[in-house]
Amino acid sequence: MIQEKIKNLIEKSLKNLEIETENIALEHPSDLKMGDYSTNIALALAKKSKTNPKELAEKIVSEISRLNLEIGVQKIEVAGAGFINFYLSPQFFAESLKEIIEEGDKFGKNNSLEGKRIMVEHTDANPFKKFHIGHLKSNTTGEAISRILEWNGAEVKRACYQGDVGMHIAKAVWALQSGTSFEEAYAVGAKAFDEDEKAKKEIKEINKKIYEKSDEKINEIYNSGRRESLESFDSVYKRLDSHFDYHFFESEVEQTGKEVVKKNIGKIFERGDMGAIIFKGENFDKHLHTRVFVNSEDQSTYEAKELGLNKKKFEVEPDLAQSIIVTGNEIRDYFKVLLKVLFLVFPDIASKTRHIPHGILKLPTGKMSSRTGSIISAENLIDEVKEKTKGNEIVAIAAIKYMILRKAIGGDIIFDIEKSVSIEGDSGPYLQYSYARARSVLEKAVAENIYPDIKRPNDLEIIEIEKILYKFPEIVLRAAEEFEPHYIANYLIELARAFNGFYGNNKIVDKNDPSSPYKIALTEAFSLVMKNGLYLLGIKAPERM
RNA sequence: GGCCCCGUAGUUCAACGGAUAGAACUCAAGAUUGCGGAUCUUGAAAUCCAAGUUCGAUUCUUGGCGGGGUCACCA
Numbered sequence: 252m253i254q255e256k257i258k259n260l261i262e263k264s265l266k267n268l269e270i271e272t273e274n275i276a277l278e279h280p281s282d283l284k285m286g287d288y289s290t291n292i293a294l295a296l297a298k299k300s301k302t303n304p305k306e307l308a309e310k311i312v313s314e315i316s317r318l319n320l321e322i323g324v325q326k327i328e329v330a331g332a333g334f335i336n337f338y339l340s341p342q343f344f345a346e347s348l349k350e351i352i353e354e355g356d357k358f359g360k361n362n363s364l365e366g367k368r369i370m371v372e373h374t375d376a377n378p379f380k381k382f383h384i385g386h387l388k389s390n391t392t393g394e395a396i397s398r399i400l401e402w403n404g405a406e407v408k409r410a411c412y413q414g415d416v417g418m419h420i421a422k423a424v425w426a427l428q429s430g431t432s433f434e435e436a437y438a439v440g441a442k443a444f445d446e447d448e449k450a451k452k453e454i455k456e457i458n459k460k461i462y463e464k465s466d467e468k469i470n471e472i473y474n475s476g477r478r479e480s481l482e483s484f485d486s487v488y489k490r491l492d493s494h495f496d497y498h499f500f501e502s503e504v505e506q507t508g509k510e511v512v513k514k515n516i517g518k519i520f521e522r523g524d525m526g527a528i529i530f531k532g533e534n535f536d537k538h539l540h541t542r543v544f545v546n547s548e549d550q551s552t553y554e555a556k557e558l559g560l561n562k563k564k565f566e567v568e569p570d571l572a573q574s575i576i577v578t579g580n581e582i583r584d585y586f587k588v589l590l591k592v593l594f595l596v597f598p599d600i601a602s603k604t605r606h607i608p609h610g611i612l613k614l615p616t617g618k619m620s621s622r623t624g625s626i627i628s629a630e631n632l633i634d635e636v637k638e639k640t641k642g643n644e645i646v647a648i649a650a651i652k653y654m655i656l657r658k659a660i661g662g663d664i665i666f667d668i669e670k671s672v673s674i675e676g677d678s679g680p681y682l683q684y685s686y687a688r689a690r691s692v693l694e695k696a697v698a699e700n701i702y703p704d705i706k707r708p709n710d711l712e713i714i715e716i717e718k719i720l721y722k723f724p725e726i727v728l729r730a731a732e733e734f735e736p737h738y739i740a741n742y743l744i745e746l747a748r749a750f751n752g753f754y755g756n757n758k759i760v761d762k763n764d765p766s767s768p769y770k771i772a773l774t775e776a777f778s779l780v781m782k783n784g785l786y787l788l789g790i791k792a793p794e795r796m
Numbered sequence: 797g798g799c800c801c802c803g804u805a806g807u808u809c810a811a812c813g814g815a816u817a818g819a820a821c822u823c824a825a826g827a828u829u830g831c832g833g834a835u836c837u838u839g840a841a842a843u844c845c846a847a848g849u850u851c852g853a854u855u856c857u858u859g860g861c862g863g864g865g866u867c868a869c870c871a
Contacts, residue, residue: 281811281818291814291852298851331815332852377871418870441870501871527869538799546869553871584800584866608801611865658809661801663864665808670821675834677809677820684834695831729812741810744819755827755836774831796834 256322264314283718286336293333304333345707347721351776359727359783365404368570371397373577377414378480379423380437382487387629388612391655393577394493394789395736403731410497421458427472505551508559512544519595532588539588565600573603580608607734610663639672646680649790653679656788657740685747686792689778696760696771703775704768711766716749723780743784750777
């Protein structure tokens with residue numbers, strides 16, 4: 252990459268000047284007018300070498316010019332307090348267009364994670380409960396991270412972990428028994444559990460029966476409810492264009508988790524007041540707290556199950572280089588405790604496990620609820636947005652996903668349905684529109700028999716979009732390093748804006764313009780990068796809309 | 797109360813210790829006899845407060861103030 256070449260050049264000239272340095276920071280200036288790359292090396296080294304930054308910068312620049320390596324830099328300038336700015340040459344931009352068009356739907360990929368198998372757990376919707384907008388957030392984020400990792404060369408295994416046993420199920424089954432509808436069952440059961448002593452007792456009884464599979468009638472309700480849930484989840488995944496390689500269930504890991512805990516009583520765990528098996532986190536670290544792993548009725552809590560789950564992940568995929576868990580950040584502190592325990596029992600697994608907490612998806616009215624206070628399901632939200640996009644599902648999904656992915660992963664999202672689709676200029680539909688517009692320009696070019704050509708006319712000034720297109724691979728790399736899809740989203744908006752500006756100021760398809768073939772090539776390169784970027788966000792790029 | 801996360805234009809978001817803090821919505825003014833007006837151009841408008849580290853702090857440290865999360869048998 253050009254970045255490395257420039258770095259080497261700087262390094263070489265510093266060596267010639269007998270100036271010592273460790274790492275050279277080479278970044279893109281925030282303003283395109285200040286060059287394509289910039290280094291602050293002179294500012295950083297000025298004090299050490301007892302000169303002022305500007306003088307030092309000048310010295311470095313003249314040394315670089317003396318070396319004068321042909322690497323696609325047209326101009327080097329000292330600016331500001333002592334920054335050295337590099338301006339790439341028109342030939343470089345033409346060359347990068349060629350690369351984009353040749354690589355096509357592979358442009359942007361790298362092999363930084365080649366040979367690594369990574370498991371990404373996300374969504375984690377529980378059977379018998381609603382697939383709500385929180386799951387939508389997790390699914391969108393997890394799928395985007397998965398795709399980004401794949402584009403960095405990793406082999407990704409997507410996993411969903413689902414609570415198919417436990418009190419929440421018992422609550423729903425209790426309500427189903429008395430004829431409550433499937434949609435309402437969990438809410439009704441949960442309310443009864445809190446308010447009605449008799450119901451509470453019955454629910455606990457049902458919970459036990461589910462574990463033991465001892466009551467045929469309950470088994471039947473449970474099995475059909477479980478199936479119905481999982482099928483409905485699958486249809487949501489299809490709409491969201493996501494899928495899973497593994498479905499893990501609490502019922503499969505509950506036992507092994509409990510065994511791990513019991514084996515370590517006295518070493519890691521101890522008995523609590525009421526006979527539960529607990530881990531006293533605060534004894535290890537002030538950031539940790541006490542948690543129950545096996546309750547006083549000898550049942551695994553979520554904590555113990557999680558130990559079993561993480562063990563299982565490495566049983567089904569022994570070669571995992573990394574195991575990533577994407578969840579809401581309300582579970583953050585709890586996960587710290589869990590990871591500590593994991594380190595104590597399975598240090599190897601723990602060292603490869605990483606928790607990525609994300610913010611909550613809220614509506615302007617409040618938390619995740621509608622005005623009536625009920626939690627909104629993902630499908631309700633999709634359908635509501637779809638109404639605003641004239642029934643276009645692809646655009647509706649883009650609107651939602653973009654709203655989720657435009658922001659850094661940790662922050663909460665306030666999802667304004669009106670704005671997600673009606674806004675122009677910072678939305679998924681805007682990106683899709685830009686793409687469709689480019690495609691239609693390209694169609695017109697074919698119709699007029701003008702073909703793309705990457706030979707750059709000498710008199711053509713450098714166009715802003717040229718300065719943005721070539722950066723895409725760097726963005727993909729950074730998004731993977733930091734597990735942050737929003738770098739892609741922000742980049743695509745910048746790209747779309749540059750293209751629309753280019754479109755507004757130029758007639759692209761024009762028989763009388765000798766630079767038209769180059770401009771068409773530029774349009775094609777734009778459409779390719781936009782399509783690839785949208786793919787990484789899990790958004791489809793429609794040819795027309 | 798302990799611990800964790802977060803405070804940036806009126807609003808929703810950016811900024812890997814760097815230059816004049818960048819966008820979008822809104823608001824004001826303009827463009828188009830053109831390939832998609834879901835467009836483009838121009839303008840107005842912000843780092844919660846106080847110290848510290850640094851050549852340089854929205855970013856790092858400490859202390860306030862404000863918001864959210866979490867703290868034993870739910871997940």
